[in-house]
Amino acid sequence: MSNIELNDKKIQILEVAEKLFSEKGFEGTSIRDISKIAKINVAMISYYFGSKDRLLESLIIYKTSDLKLKLENLLQENIEPLEKVNKLIEIYITRINCNKGIFRVLHFELNSKEREKSMTAFTELKKGNLKSVESIISQGQAKGVFRKDVIIPLITPTIIGTFFHFHMNKPFFVELLNLNTEELYDNYIKTTLKKHIQQTIKALLVYEN
Amino acid sequence: MSNIELNDKKIQILEVAEKLFSEKGFEGTSIRDISKIAKINVAMISYYFGSKDRLLESLIIYKTSDLKLKLENLLQENIEPLEKVNKLIEIYITRINCNKGIFRVLHFELNSKEREKSMTAFTELKKGNLKSVESIISQGQAKGVFRKDVIIPLITPTIIGTFFHFHMNKPFFVELLNLNTEELYDNYIKTTLKKHIQQTIKALLVYEN
Amino acid sequence: MSNIELNDKKIQILEVAEKLFSEKGFEGTSIRDISKIAKINVAMISYYFGSKDRLLESLIIYKTSDLKLKLENLLQENIEPLEKVNKLIEIYITRINCNKGIFRVLHFELNSKEREKSMTAFTELKKGNLKSVESIISQGQAKGVFRKDVIIPLITPTIIGTFFHFHMNKPFFVELLNLNTEELYDNYIKTTLKKHIQQTIKALLVYEN
Amino acid sequence: MSNIELNDKKIQILEVAEKLFSEKGFEGTSIRDISKIAKINVAMISYYFGSKDRLLESLIIYKTSDLKLKLENLLQENIEPLEKVNKLIEIYITRINCNKGIFRVLHFELNSKEREKSMTAFTELKKGNLKSVESIISQGQAKGVFRKDVIIPLITPTIIGTFFHFHMNKPFFVELLNLNTEELYDNYIKTTLKKHIQQTIKALLVYEN
DNA sequence: AATGAATGAGTGTTCATTCAT
DNA sequence: CATGAATGAACACTCATTCAT
Numbered sequence: 001m002s003n004i005e006l007n008d009k010k011i012q013i014l015e016v017a018e019k020l021f022s023e024k025g026f027e028g029t030s031i032r033d034i035s036k037i038a039k040i041n042v043a044m045i046s047y048y049f050g051s052k053d054r055l056l057e058s059l060i061i062y063k064t065s066d067l068k069l070k071l072e073n074l075l076q077e078n079i080e081p082l083e084k085v086n087k088l089i090e091i092y093i094t095r096i097n098c099n100k101g102i103f104r105v106l107h108f109e110l111n112s113k114e115r116e117k118s119m120t121a122f123t124e125l126k127k128g129n130l131k132s133v134e135s136i137i138s139q140g141q142a143k144g145v146f147r148k149d150v151i152i153p154l155i156t157p158t159i160i161g162t163f164f165h166f167h168m169n170k171p172f173f174v175e176l177l178n179l180n181t182e183e184l185y186d187n188y189i190k191t192t193l194k195k196h197i198q199q200t201i202k203a204l205l206v207y208e209n
Numbered sequence: 210m211s212n213i214e215l216n217d218k219k220i221q222i223l224e225v226a227e228k229l230f231s232e233k234g235f236e237g238t239s240i241r242d243i244s245k246i247a248k249i250n251v252a253m254i255s256y257y258f259g260s261k262d263r264l265l266e267s268l269i270i271y272k273t274s275d276l277k278l279k280l281e282n283l284l285q286e287n288i289e290p291l292e293k294v295n296k297l298i299e300i301y302i303t304r305i306n307c308n309k310g311i312f313r314v315l316h317f318e319l320n321s322k323e324r325e326k327s328m329t330a331f332t333e334l335k336k337g338n339l340k341s342v343e344s345i346i347s348q349g350q351a352k353g354v355f356r357k358d359v360i361i362p363l364i365t366p367t368i369i370g371t372f373f374h375f376h377m378n379k380p381f382f383v384e385l386l387n388l389n390t391e392e393l394y395d396n397y398i399k400t401t402l403k404k405h406i407q408q409t410i411k412a413l414l415v416y417e418n
Numbered sequence: 419m420s421n422i423e424l425n426d427k428k429i430q431i432l433e434v435a436e437k438l439f440s441e442k443g444f445e446g447t448s449i450r451d452i453s454k455i456a457k458i459n460v461a462m463i464s465y466y467f468g469s470k471d472r473l474l475e476s477l478i479i480y481k482t483s484d485l486k487l488k489l490e491n492l493l494q495e496n497i498e499p500l501e502k503v504n505k506l507i508e509i510y511i512t513r514i515n516c517n518k519g520i521f522r523v524l525h526f527e528l529n530s531k532e533r534e535k536s537m538t539a540f541t542e543l544k545k546g547n548l549k550s551v552e553s554i555i556s557q558g559q560a561k562g563v564f565r566k567d568v569i570i571p572l573i574t575p576t577i578i579g580t581f582f583h584f585h586m587n588k589p590f591f592v593e594l595l596n597l598n599t600e601e602l603y604d605n606y607i608k609t610t611l612k613k614h615i616q617q618t619i620k621a622l623l624v625y626e627n
Numbered sequence: 628m629s630n631i632e633l634n635d636k637k638i639q640i641l642e643v644a645e646k647l648f649s650e651k652g653f654e655g656t657s658i659r660d661i662s663k664i665a666k667i668n669v670a671m672i673s674y675y676f677g678s679k680d681r682l683l684e685s686l687i688i689y690k691t692s693d694l695k696l697k698l699e700n701l702l703q704e705n706i707e708p709l710e711k712v713n714k715l716i717e718i719y720i721t722r723i724n725c726n727k728g729i730f731r732v733l734h735f736e737l738n739s740k741e742r743e744k745s746m747t748a749f750t751e752l753k754k755g756n757l758k759s760v761e762s763i764i765s766q767g768q769a770k771g772v773f774r775k776d777v778i779i780p781l782i783t784p785t786i787i788g789t790f791f792h793f794h795m796n797k798p799f800f801v802e803l804l805n806l807n808t809e810e811l812y813d814n815y816i817k818t819t820l821k822k823h824i825q826q827t828i829k830a831l832l833v834y835e836n
Numbered sequence: 837a838a839t840g841a842a843t844g845a846g847t848g849t850t851c852a853t854t855c856a857t
Numbered sequence: 858c859a860t861g862a863a864t865g866a867a868c869a870c871t872c873a874t875t876c877a878t
Contacts, residue, residue, distance in 0.1 A: 042843090160374050255852070571800070571804065576827055613778075
């Protein structure tokens with residue numbers, strides 16, 4: 001919240017940082033790389049964000065702040081539980097797909113480091129997400145449309161994990177499925193991959209052995 | 210393949226490298242860190258493997274060579290398709306869980322770099338895996354026990370992705386599920402998480418809307 | 419002399435600068451440190467003084483301008499030569515003890531730099547001091563109470579040097595002599611250290627082999 | 628003691644470091660300055676000494692290690708107390724005069740910083756010195772040739788302080804006393820200044836009011 | 837008159853790698 | 858065959874200063 005004052009240059013830096021972090025990792029990206037592409041002075045980054053670490057923190061906060069909002073709105077909607085789950089998946093896919101870069105950094109770099117602050121922000125986000133999922137599934141279970149023996153905290157790993165594993169192996173799937181342009185790739189995510197995840201979660205929630 | 214002559218010291222270096230890479234990332238690990246823990250000279254690594262980059266390549270080839278074998282054996286077994294799928298998942302879980310370190314590195318570092326050689330080795334591995342999955346599911350579809358509209362190349366992302374997303378967020382789930390010891394964590398993977406994935410894939414493959 | 423127009427903010431900066439320079443040295447103090455403590459803008463210092471170097475010059479001129487005074491009065495007093503020497507020592511001790519900070523800076527930073535201007539001011543001060551000492555000792559020699567073979571220009575080094583060496587090794591003597599509070603330390607200087615110096619100079623001036 | 632293995636290059640670095648530290652202070656000297664003059668790589672300094680701070684530590688240990696020895700030898704000599712004091716002063720003068728550079732750094736930079744280790748090494752040196760002085764003076768007091776009311780811990784400040792104050796004001800005294808060449812200056816220290824200090828301390832120790 | 841934004845030069849340090857032995 | 862010594866390049870970061878307003 002402290003970094004809410006984001007002027008154009010700060011945003012420009014954050015965008016470049018996201019791109020490079022996602023391409024080359026956090027450690028693999030130097031602030032010189034960032035400053036060169038963002039066409040700003042090296043010192044600007046320390047000046048604006050304090051340090052490279054705090055740049056990452058700001059990036060996380062900047063990029064994750066509205067996901068929370070969308071989920072909260074979803075919870076209020078008056079629709080069938082299954083449809084809610086599908087919409088949840090759609091939000092995840094869309095949102096994360098737009099921020100592939102930062103989410104990649106989040107998952108890979110964050111867990112192995114002692115980045116207290118950004119860690120906390122990210123943990124809170126995850127807790128919020130889990131609560132949303134729990135709430136939606138409980139509704140469905142109460143209505144008798146969802147089975148009761150699903151392990152709720154593992155739903156999100158399946159949704160996001162599927163997406164991520166696909167994305168992390170982008171070159172592999174691009175070749176396998178002939179997704180030669182960025183558009184084709186994005187389309188595949190928004191249609192086929194989304195459908196697959198929705199189908200999977202629906203089956204898991206509804207199917208009775 | 211050129212690095213197939215692995216003496217004790219090379220193996221020792223590889224083991225240490227895996228540990229450190231998985232803990233601190235590739236960029237976050239210096240060859241001095243490795244040499245210190247492996248109790249060998251700094252120059253040894255460049256001497257043995259040529260460069261830090263080629264050390265990673267060797268590590269990947271060294272660690273992925275036997276997964277292929279296990280899958281091929283599974284295909285030959287004469288058991289029900291569903292059981293085969295469950296066994297496949299078990300192999301994945303077990304195998305990857307044992308090699309959490311290297312798989313983490315694989316997913317992280319590999320895609321963002323231009324590592325032709327190790328990339329190729331890894332791609333071949335993935336192609337093999339996909340073929341195994343295709344083969345097993347086709348059998349089940351032929352027998353009429355699996356539905357026909359599943360998107361087979363996305364099965365593996367769901368299996369491995371679920372596992373990985375769980376593992377990448379280890380600290381979060383450790384806190385959430387009180388998996389305070391390494392044993393509890395590993396047990397949770399081998400029982401509950403495995404069950405969840407098997408349940409998910411089964412539902413996906415069997416359930417008809 | 420050009421910086422004689424000292425408004426409140428300039429004085430505030432100079433006071434903070436003296437404190438920090440004496441504590442952490444000139445190089446060890448950043449203008450950001452100064453500006454933070456003095457609660458003024460970083461640019462103010464360059465704006466007011468031109469540069470960090472010129473800030474030091476201004477500081478020296480500001481602090482040494484009133485240092486002269488008291489010795490001239492002492493010379494006029496109609497008291498015994500030995501008492502005059504004791505009073506001289508007392509003035510030195512008191513005066514320098516009050517200005518420990520700037521004196522430390524003066525001795526340390528000044529000689530290694532090419533600060534023509536502030537150097538000159540300081541040299542003039544030292545010449546004046548020497549003249550006073552010469553005058554007092556000559557009186558004593560004329561009266562036959564002081565021996566004639568003392569090297570007068572080395573009297574001041576003994577007086578001030580003893581004090582300074584003690585002060586420069588403050589932590590050592592604080593521990594050795596249990597001068598744990600600032601009051602104890604200051605008291606020791608005003609009583610025991612002063613007595614020691616007076617005793618020393620008296621012996622030097624009076625004792626005949 | 629840990630840095631006892633000093634090869635030629637290490638010594639070369641230490642010599643250059645001493646020169647520069649004494650000329651421009653510790654903070655005012657960059658390791659690039661040192662490396663340039665010593666004609667070694669910048670990285671060598673970190674490589675050999677670990678850090679700039681530890682370079683200073685090594686320098687201190689390197690330069691002070693034999694002073695201790697000389698003092699210990701002095702204590703064993705079977706000569707008159709007064710002669711011992713004079714020899715002590717001579718050792719100080721000679722020794723410190725040879726290492727003006729490092730001693731300047733020691734007194735100026737060391738006390739204001741948190742250099743635990745070098746601080747400790749230096750404190751031990753000072754304690755040793757004090758013990759030597761105490762021992763010598765006690766002998767003289769026991770023999771009845773030294774008065775008993777001198778404040779022993781303040782003897783060293785007078786000896787070294789006089790020398791230092793003279794040296795710190797070198798330009799002033801060079802002009803005042805026409806010590807235009809380095810030889811004249813050094814000669815003055817070794818003869819007149821030394822004599823002055825010996826005379827002063829003798830008077831202090833022997834003279835009875 | 838005063839300042840926040842911005843900068844280039846410089847800081848100490850670490851890096852993977854090379855080389856002489 | 859193996860290694861300690863050495864290196865140049867790069868690292869994140871801080872510095873005093875300047876500039877537009």
